[in-house]
Amino acid sequence: MKPYVKLAECKTPEGESLELIEHDGTYMICSQGEQLMTSFSHGSEETLAELACSPFRPVNQARILVGGLGMGYTLAAATKALPGKRANFIVSELTADIEKWNRTHLSHLNPGLLDDERITIKIKPVQKLIRQASGEYHAILLDVDNGPSAFHGKKNDAIYSLNGLREIQHALKGGGILAVWSARTDKAFTKLLRKAGFDVSENSVAAAHKGSKRRNHTIWLARKKSY
Secondary structure (H helix, E strand, C coil): CCCCEEEEEEECCCCCEEEEEEECCEEEEEECCEEEEECCCCHHHHHHHHHHHHHHCCCCCCEEEEECCCCCHHHHHHHHHCCCCCCEEEEECCCHHHHHHHHCCCCCCCCCHHHCCCEEEECCCHHHHHHCCCCCEEEEEECCCCCCCCCCCHHHHHHHCHHHHHHHHHHEEEEEEEEEEECCCCHHHHHHHHHCCEEEEEEEEECCCCCCCCCEEEEEEEEECCC
């Protein structure tokens, strides 16, 4: 049996331990014994980016905010959905080591991704970038946790509150899209998005493009109404 190999370890700004582990060619980022993400199953993260970004392909200078770098799959899918040279991708990542891992241990997963000059990575909370913006983004992609029912990074809860959603509304352009990834469905969050004034669709998508197709994740697409 092939061993589990710890490649790197770091602390988040909140003091939680993150571990990068490799097993039989698969990479995992874990926290407190919980697997946060894996290189084996990332189909739903790519679908998140495709659904949120594709409507803005005709836009000359689309501006996209991605909450969470992770292993780069969401960002890579966003750049493919919007291949235009003038598109801009701003990535919020709390932990500087995550960017370092993507440039070293994980660089082969999405080759050349972080060399894309259209990408800017900011080591700061996505909430801060949202609060600093006014009608700035065509799309905001949130894959910062396991969904609205967060277990990792309790400060993320504020993003999914009514006030947090209204701040996102303010940061989006008219007709802009908020896309939220979750490991599970959450009917209360659907209602909260509507209460915040979004037009909402809740989508069940395959968790992976390979292996078992039976496991699904949830993606909310919430469009800011144009006035």
